[in-house]
Amino acid sequence: MLKAAVFDDEFIVLRGLERLIDWAEFGIELVGTATDGISALALFREKKPDIVLTDIRMPGMNGLELIEAIRSEAPDTMCIVFSGYNEFEYVKSAIKLGVVDYLEKPVNIEKIREGIGKAVARLAELNDYSSLKRKWHQGLLEKAVANLLGKGEEAAAEWQKQFGDDSGRVAGVTVLVGTEEENVVADGEGHRVVRLASGPERIAVVFHLDSLSDEWSRGLEAWSSAVIGSGRTYPDIADAPKSCMEARRALRYGKFLEGKGWVRFEDLGETDAQSPALSEREEEILFDLRIGDKTGLLEKIDAYLEEFRGAKRTPEAAEVELLRIVMHGLDVAKETGGSLPDMYPADYRPQLEIRDLTTQEEMAAWLRKQMETIMDGILSVRHHSKHAAIEKALRYIGKNYGRDLTQQEVADHVQMNATYFSLLFKEEMDISYIKYLTQVRMEKAKLLLGGEESIQEISEKVGYQHARHFSEVFKKYAGMTPGQFREGRAAR
Structure with missing residues (x-):
């Protein structure tokens, strides 16, 4: 609802306007009146009315001075003035100040209604224009951010222009990718968020202002709905494409591991494991290697080889491309803790093997055989090592849950790649590492709440430095706050 105020030194005018105008008819609330200019300005500053009706002649500060002060502080305020018969020079000054209407005294109710109608219509036009302008600017900003994610440094200048004055305050950027419209990360004092849609993806780009605090992520830590992947935070805006690529990888693994919640790229332990030169098809192949899906792997290899056969490559280019896939496959095999001699003879040299092949079909068959052998080696190592490794990990978690315990640290303890460890943990325990750690902490907290x-103190004992964060996670887990849980136990 709009707000209006009336200023006039004649009490009868004020009372008449209060009683004879149906303000609600215009969608207006009359928020106050005043009989002198000083009181009128004070009331304006307190109530911030959208529409002001004022007499020109008032004690303390005349109507023109009042309008000038109001317009300097709030240029969009609609002002209507009352004037006497001999005040034409004042009226001209009021018009120059941008009043929406002027009414000669004695004021007529119908004229006042017309003036109020003009003010309301002008405000509606102004709001429509402001809304259109905001949408237009938001569209330009979103386009600039989308280009930044794709082009990095090349698009930084346009991003800076559209982001505005705050661009000089940006201390870093973090990208999140999900598949649903979720505003779990909202603007805050220390960050601004720009949201984008890219096909089925929903992207949130967090621009950190002045410093790299963790304020933006507090809502995510207790997040338990559709999976959201996040990339690392980079201090250089030009690195936004890296954070975006990492967020997509985290989303993909998150869907496989749990299907919901927040998955950070840092927790995958893949900081250098993947070359950005890999195509989407090649990344899919390596993903199936990691999760141990042999059927899916061979299907993707066959689809890749169909494309390979249809492309016109020189023998040298084909050799390099297939070798690259095999080498990345061997890197994935190393993640399991296995060694190459377990899969190949000590003198195995794939770069020499492929060089002896002369036809495209021979190269295609060679790649399929290599990838199948790598997969068999991964599955064999996984079968023999997973139980012992997870048992060792559970013991370590049981001893160290009361401090900041990352998945990377636990994976290092059992001498595994963090990504491989996360997949193995989910396969063995039917729950992700993060959710298991939270479960251990919450069950311990329940016991401590009986004391x-x-x-x-309990929050710190189970690994949370901030009681507020601990309470949020506990409520998600137990359906009630720690205080409510404690009261319930005491009542038994």
Whole structure:
């Protein structure tokens, strides 16, 4: 609802306007009146009315001075003035100040209604224009951010122009990717968020202002709905494409591991494991290697080889491309803790083998055989090592859950690549590492809540430095706050 105020030194005018105008008819609330200019300005500053009706002649500060002060502080305020018969020079000054209407005294109710109608219509036009302008600017900003994610440094200048004055405050950028419209990360004092849609993906780009605090992620830590992947935070805006690529990888693994919640790229332990030169098809092949899906792997290899056969490559280019896939496949095999001698003889040299092949069909058959052998080796190592490794990991978690315990640290403890460890953990435990750690912490917290320690002390004992964060996670897990849980136990 709009707000209006009336200023006039004649009490009868004020009372008449209060009683004879149906303000609600115009969608307006009359928020106050005043009989002198000083009181009128104070009331304006307190109530911030959208429409002001004022007499020109008032004690303390005349109507023109009042309008000038109001317009300097709030240029979009609609002002209507009342004037006497001999005040034409004042009226001209009021018009120059941008009043929406002027009414000669004695004021007529119908004229006042017309003036109010003009003010309301002008405000509607102004709001429509402002809304259109905001949408137009938002569209330009979104386009600039989309280009930044695709082109990095090349698009930084246009991004800076559209982002505005805050661009000089940006201390870093983090990209999140999901598949649903979720505003789990909202603007805050220390960051701004720009949201984009790219096909089925929903992207949120967090621009950190002044410093790299963790304020933006607090809502994500207790997030339990559709999976959201996040990339690393980079201090250089030009690295936004890297964060975006990482967020997509985290989303993909998150869908496989759990299907919901927040998955950070850092927790995958893949900082250098993947070359950005790999195509989407090649990344899909390596993904199936990691999750141990032999049927899916061979299907993707066959689809890749169909494309390979249809492309016109020199023998040298084909050799390099297939070798690259095999080498990345061997890197994935190393993640399992296995060694090359387990899969190949000590003198195995794939670069020499492929050089002896002369036809495209021979090369295609060679690649399929190599990838199938790598997969068999991965599955064999996984079968023999997973139980012991996970048992060792569970013992380590049980001893160290009370501090910041990353998946990378636990994976290092069992001497595994972090990504491979996360997949193995989910396969063995039927729950992701993060959710298992939270479960251990929450169950321990339940036991501690039966004692006398404060919520803050319990929070720190189970690995949370901030009681507020601990309480949010506990409520998600147990359906009630720690305080409510403690009261429930005491009542038994």
